Amino acid sequence: MVDGKRVLQDLDELRALTADENGAQRVAWTPMWLKARAWFEEKLNELPVEHHYDAAGNRWVTLRGESEKALVLGSHLDSVPNGGWLDGCLGVIAALEVLRGFAKKYDGKPPFTVRVVDWADEEGARFGRSLFGSAAFAGNHTIAADRVRTDREGVTLEAALKNCGVEVERVGDAAAEQKNIAAYLELHIEQGPILERNKKTLGVVQGTKGVERWAITFHGQEAHSGSTPMEARRDALAACAKLALEIRPIAKKHPQSVATMGSVKTFPGIVTAVVGRCEATLDMRDLDAGVLAGMLHDAREASERFAKEEGCTVEWSKIWSIKPIPFYAELIAFCDAAVVETVGESEHLPSGPLHDAAEVAQIGIPTVMMFVQSLNGLSHNKAEDTKREHVEQAAEAFGRLAEKTMAWIGQAG
Amino acid sequence: MVDGKRVLQDLDELRALTADENGAQRVAWTPMWLKARAWFEEKLNELPVEHHYDAAGNRWVTLRGESEKALVLGSHLDSVPNGGWLDGCLGVIAALEVLRGFAKKYDGKPPFTVRVVDWADEEGARFGRSLFGSAAFAGNHTIAADRVRTDREGVTLEAALKNCGVEVERVGDAAAEQKNIAAYLELHIEQGPILERNKKTLGVVQGTKGVERWAITFHGQEAHSGSTPMEARRDALAACAKLALEIRPIAKKHPQSVATMGSVKTFPGIVTAVVGRCEATLDMRDLDAGVLAGMLHDAREASERFAKEEGCTVEWSKIWSIKPIPFYAELIAFCDAAVVETVGESEHLPSGPLHDAAEVAQIGIPTVMMFVQSLNGLSHNKAEDTKREHVEQAAEAFGRLAEKTMAWIGQAG
Numbered sequence: 001m002v003d004g005k006r007v008l009q010d011l012d013e014l015r016a017l018t019a020d021e022n023g024a025q026r027v028a029w030t031p032m033w034l035k036a037r038a039w040f041e042e043k044l045n046e047l048p049v050e051h052h053y054d055a056a057g058n059r060w061v062t063l064r065g066e067s068e069k070a071l072v073l074g075s076h077l078d079s080v081p082n083g084g085w086l087d088g089c090l091g092v093i094a095a096l097e098v099l100r101g102f103a104k105k106y107d108g109k110p111p112f113t114v115r116v117v118d119w120a121d122e123e124g125a126r127f128g129r130s131l132f133g134s135a136a137f138a139g140n141h142t143i144a145a146d147r148v149r150t151d152r153e154g155v156t157l158e159a160a161l162k163n164c165g166v167e168v169e170r171v172g173d174a175a176a177e178q179k180n181i182a183a184y185l186e187l188h189i190e191q192g193p194i195l196e197r198n199k200k201t202l203g204v205v206q207g208t209k210g211v212e213r214w215a216i217t218f219h220g221q222e223a224h225s226g227s228t229p230m231e232a233r234r235d236a237l238a239a240c241a242k243l244a245l246e247i248r249p250i251a252k253k254h255p256q257s258v259a260t261m262g263s264v265k266t267f268p269g270i271v272t273a274v275v276g277r278c279e280a281t282l283d284m285r286d287l288d289a290g291v292l293a294g295m296l297h298d299a300r301e302a303s304e305r306f307a308k309e310e311g312c313t314v315e316w317s318k319i320w321s322i323k324p325i326p327f328y329a330e331l332i333a334f335c336d337a338a339v340v341e342t343v344g345e346s347e348h349l350p351s352g353p354l355h356d357a358a359e360v361a362q363i364g365i366p367t368v369m370m371f372v373q374s375l376n377g378l379s380h381n382k383a384e385d386t387k388r389e390h391v392e393q394a395a396e397a398f399g400r401l402a403e404k405t406m407a408w409i410g411q412a413g
Numbered sequence: 414m415v416d417g418k419r420v421l422q423d424l425d426e427l428r429a430l431t432a433d434e435n436g437a438q439r440v441a442w443t444p445m446w447l448k449a450r451a452w453f454e455e456k457l458n459e460l461p462v463e464h465h466y467d468a469a470g471n472r473w474v475t476l477r478g479e480s481e482k483a484l485v486l487g488s489h490l491d492s493v494p495n496g497g498w499l500d501g502c503l504g505v506i507a508a509l510e511v512l513r514g515f516a517k518k519y520d521g522k523p524p525f526t527v528r529v530v531d532w533a534d535e536e537g538a539r540f541g542r543s544l545f546g547s548a549a550f551a552g553n554h555t556i557a558a559d560r561v562r563t564d565r566e567g568v569t570l571e572a573a574l575k576n577c578g579v580e581v582e583r584v585g586d587a588a589a590e591q592k593n594i595a596a597y598l599e600l601h602i603e604q605g606p607i608l609e610r611n612k613k614t615l616g617v618v619q620g621t622k623g624v625e626r627w628a629i630t631f632h633g634q635e636a637h638s639g640s641t642p643m644e645a646r647r648d649a650l651a652a653c654a655k656l657a658l659e660i661r662p663i664a665k666k667h668p669q670s671v672a673t674m675g676s677v678k679t680f681p682g683i684v685t686a687v688v689g690r691c692e693a694t695l696d697m698r699d700l701d702a703g704v705l706a707g708m709l710h711d712a713r714e715a716s717e718r719f720a721k722e723e724g725c726t727v728e729w730s731k732i733w734s735i736k737p738i739p740f741y742a743e744l745i746a747f748c749d750a751a752v753v754e755t756v757g758e759s760e761h762l763p764s765g766p767l768h769d770a771a772e773v774a775q776i777g778i779p780t781v782m783m784f785v786q787s788l789n790g791l792s793h794n795k796a797e798d799t800k801r802e803h804v805e806q807a808a809e810a811f812g813r814l815a816e817k818t819m820a821w822i823g824q825a826g
Contacts, residue, residue: 192640209639213684225673225696226622226765227605228790230664237674238661241654248651251643260638261650263682264691271626271675271694271732273793278677281684283638319684352639377641380686 001101002094002399004392010093011391014039014077015085023382024085028078028121028132029160036077036089040118043096048108055173056136057120057166063099065106065113069182071406072365073098073398074117076133076356080125084189084384086391090372091187092118094395098402112182112409114402119356120166127157134356136171137178138363143168182409183331184360184367187398189386191353193377200347201390202339202397203371204332208351208358209256209285210292210324216243216303220312222268222276234311237266237275242306243299247282250298256350257286257295287324287350325358331368331405338400339370342393370398414514415507415812417805423506424804427452427490428498436795437498441491441534441545442573449490449502453531456509461521468586469549470533470579476512478519478526482595484819485778486511486811487530489546489769493538497602497797499804503785504600505531507808511815525595525822527815532769533579540570547769549584550591551776556581595822596744597773597780600811602799604766606790613760614803615752615810616784617745621764621771622669622698623705623737629656629716633725635681635689647724650679650688655719656712660695663711667704669763672697672712700737700763738771744781744818751813752783755806783811 018026018036026036037059044051044061051061062070075091095116102110119137124130127149135141147168149157158168195203220236244261251259260283267277282299286292300316307314332348339346351358351369361367372394375385386394431439431449439449450472457464457474464474475483488504508529515523532550537543540562548554560581562570571581608616633649657674664672673696680690695712699705713729720727745761752759764771764782774780785807788798799807 190640191637192642193645194640194642197645211639222794223790224604224766224792225671225675226624226698226767227603227607227792228671228765229605229607229669230661230671232606232610232790237657237677241657244650244654245658248643256642258638258641258643260685260687262638262679262684262686262688264650264677264679264688265682266675266677269676269678271696272673273675274673275675275677283684285639352641353637354639377636377645379637379640381635 001105001403002097002395004395007094007097007395008388008391010043011085011090014089019085022082024079024083025081026077026079027081027125028123029126029164033078034164037118040077040092047100047103053165054177056133056171057161057164058133058137058174059118060177061099061116063103063110063114065110067112068180069409070113070115070180071402071409072115072117072181072184073402074119074184074356075186075188076119076122078121078123080123080380082382084379084382086189086386087191087379087384088122090189090391092116094187094398097395098399101399110406112406113180122356126151126160129157131354131356131359133174134359136174138359139172139175140359141171143171178363181365183405184357184365185398185401185405186355186357186369187394188355188369188371189379190371190374191379192374194349195347195371195373196375196377198347200345201343201373201393203347203349204335204339205327205369205371206332206348206350207287207324207326208354209287210289210322211354212284212292212296212321213319214282215317215319216280216282217315218278218307218312220276220310223274225272225274228274233274235274236278236312239306239310239312239314240264240278240280243303246302247299250295251284254286254291257291258352259284259295259299281319285352289324292324322354322358325361327361327368328366330408331366334404334408335368335370335401338397338404341400342397370394370401414518414816415510415808417808420507420510420808421801421804423456424498424502427502432498435495437492437496438494439490439492440494440538441536442539442577446491447577450531453490453505460513460516466578467590469546469554469584470574470577471546471550471587471590472531473590474512474529476516476523476527478523480525481593482822483526483528483593484815484822485528485530485594485597486815487532487597487769488599488601489532489535491534491536493536493793495795497792497795499602499799500604500792500797501535503602503804505529507600507811510808511812514812523819525819526593535769539564542570544767544769544772546587547772549587551772552585552588553772554584556584591776594778596818597770597778598811598814598818599768599770599782600807601768601782601784602792603784603787604792605787607762608760608784608786609788609790611760613758614756614786614806616760616762617748617752618740618782618784619745619761619763620700620737620739621767622700623702623735624767625697625705625709625734626732627695628730628732629693629695630728631691631720631725633689633723636687638685638687641687646687648687649691649725652719652723652725652727653677653691653693656716659715660712663708664697667699670699670704670708671765672708694732698765702737705737735767735771738774740774740781741779743821744779747817747821748781748783748814751810751817754813755810783807783814
């Protein structure tokens with residue numbers, strides 16, 4: 001039903017149009033993103049579909065079926081700055097190819113409605129609010145926080161959205177699109193090294209890991225690097241360095257847990273002063289809510305112990321968190337079958353990165369994701385890559401998953 | 414010979430004129446610094462002295478004696494932004510008071526010439542080049558590096574100097590002032606906690622510690638915090654954190670050594686990415702050149718071990734270094750005697766911070782410094798303080814040291 005070569009051809013076209021020597025530049029709410037979306041709209045001309053943008057800027061393409069009950073396939077066209085050629089757009093383009101297949105197979109009128117969604121601003125690269133469009137769809141929009149967000153140049157999120165025809169006050173109206181959705185499927189690159197390490201082409205995603213994301217500040221005493229004896233120091237960096245190392249054994253207690261200190265800032269941050277204040281971020285993830293809570297507890301306790309040892313104090317401030325979101329058991333089984341039929345074997349793994357699928361699953365819509373192997377586990381930069389034959393196989397397997405899901409919607413009906 | 418109350422009165426006047434609610438604002442090459450220097454010039458009106466600026470912007474005040482051989486007393490009027498009320502200006506104002514005392518005692522014509530120097534830009538706060546004026550005096554100017562220095566607003570050092578009547582190309586001519594100098598004395602606040610901890614008012618400085626100042630960069634692999642298993646990471650922050658902790662036992666092997674990691678920067682430095690590159694600074698100091706070289710060797714070796722353990726590489730790049738500079742034995746003895754006569758007991762200690770005295774001593778001019786106790790070891794901020802009675806005692810002891818040195822110049826003649 002699906003032509004993997006056409007998926008590759010579309011991906012190459014989009015890359016030629018929206019990437020430069022540093023990688024993909026489809027940052028949401030920028031002209032290059034609008035250009036990508038205009039290109040996508042042209043692809044729809046040949047198809048018997050309706051399409052529109054919802055109140056949050058998500059694009060919905062609808063192939064009407066005999067029933068209004070809908071199978072939704074989607075991902076996002078936006079990228080990080082200097083991004084890769086597959087992250088997000090693979091899922092949208094493969095979804096379009098599957099819709100094409102259904103249109104052809106059923107001569108324009110499948111038994112159930114098929115929809116493709118291109119979520120707005122999955123990455124949050126410009127304003128720091130990821131999953132913007134899918135969160136609005138799921139009723140998890142955060143208007144108060146979003147209204148005051150600004151980019152590096154001081155442009156407000158509100159102004160940037162308005163420029164793209166989206167009113168920040170109305171984004172919650174995107175929830176109207178929830179109506180009649182029977183299932184949601186998303187294909188994505190893994191963005192990690194597990195499939196490659198285990199020599200698997202395609203993976204079945206068990207769910208998205210829960211995330212605890214915190215800002216941690218150690219307060220010590222700024223002091224002169226030349227005149228302050230070692231034993232008289234209250235070095236905030238030392239306390240933070242201990243925590244940077246301690247989060248690793250905490251995460252390694254559980255096979256799928258991860259814990260990352262991604263940012264450290266030192267104040268005053270000059271070569272001649274003992275660090276008086278050290279600000280760090282911590283991001284911890286696991287598919288099991290209990291394990292995740294335990295990691296958070298252990299890290300917090302360790303930070304307090306280290307602060308005390310160094311004559312410092314420590315403050316924790318939550319940046320953001322999300323619960324683990326398991327995907328739908330029957331769809332996981334279909335995904336496994338589709339993968340095995342296509343490449344002979346499958347691998348089940350959780351998703352560490354968040355995806356729009358998590359927002360969709362959160363509101364009870366049966367959801368599953370399929371992963372295709374990433375080379376060297378890289379993403380969010382131009383070195384991101386996947387073997388071209390794997391992209392073709394992924395599109396084919398995704399088509400099989402969509403057909404199985406369509407059949408299931410009929411039975412479940 | 415010295416009136417400690419007048420020193421306090423001058424300090425209070427200068428503070429009222431050049432500090433705001435955040436502290437002293439006498440940053441070199443700014444209008445507030447020029448204001449401080451103009452205030453100082455007014456103080457000279459009543460005295461039988463000549464004065465001029467040399468080619469590097471150092472001000473020289475000369476009380477001509479029977480002999481051209483000169484005793485020089487000095488420090489600096491410039492401060493860091495939001496600085497303290499004593500750092501630098503105490504030494505200049507006390508020097509002026511001693512000169513007043515000599516003028517009075519010898520009725521305008523002491524046996525040897527007495528000079529006060531207000532060094533230009535000791536702090537390097539605006540352009541990152543400390544000891545600017547005293548280095549030029551000592552022939553250690555760095556015109557090529559200085560010409561391209563800029564402040565935060567992009568103003569070049571060259572333009573800022575020109576604005577103050579100093580030509581960057583000519584600063585080396587300040588070396589002409591070396592002629593006939595027989596000894597150099599400097600009074601300064603300790604800027605550290607040792608005297609207070611040992612319940613001593615005044616200290617005799619053995620010399621300035623050597624400094625090794627390096628930029629260290631760990632290169633790992635940026636990776637997604639959610640999708641990269643713990644064991645697949647090459648975390649540049651982890652390698653750096655190990656070093657931040659290891660420099661402490663390295664320094665603690667020797668009683669007066671210090672080692673400081675003052676700045677850590679993480680790249681990309683975002684909550685959702687494993688740190689791919691980590692840049693840190695290291696500042697190590699000791700009065701013994703062999704000890705200092707050993708510390709540098711140990712830190713370097715440790716950094717390479719940690720880089721290897723974390724799958725990273727490490728690069729070291731020298732920012733700056735200076736050898737330990739011991740002060741002059743006979744002047745150290747006079748300083749000890751002056752301190753004991755004034756407050757009953759003395760303490761000998763090295764200076765961790767650098768001072769203009771180090772540049773003077775480097776070219777073979779007999780030099781010593783006297784320290785007065787700092788409260789809580791603080792400096793370079795408005796909380797910097799010293800008890801007012803200790804300031805008075807410091808000025809008195811400094812006068813005694815100057816008299817002893819004057820007598821010694823006569824004997825050494």
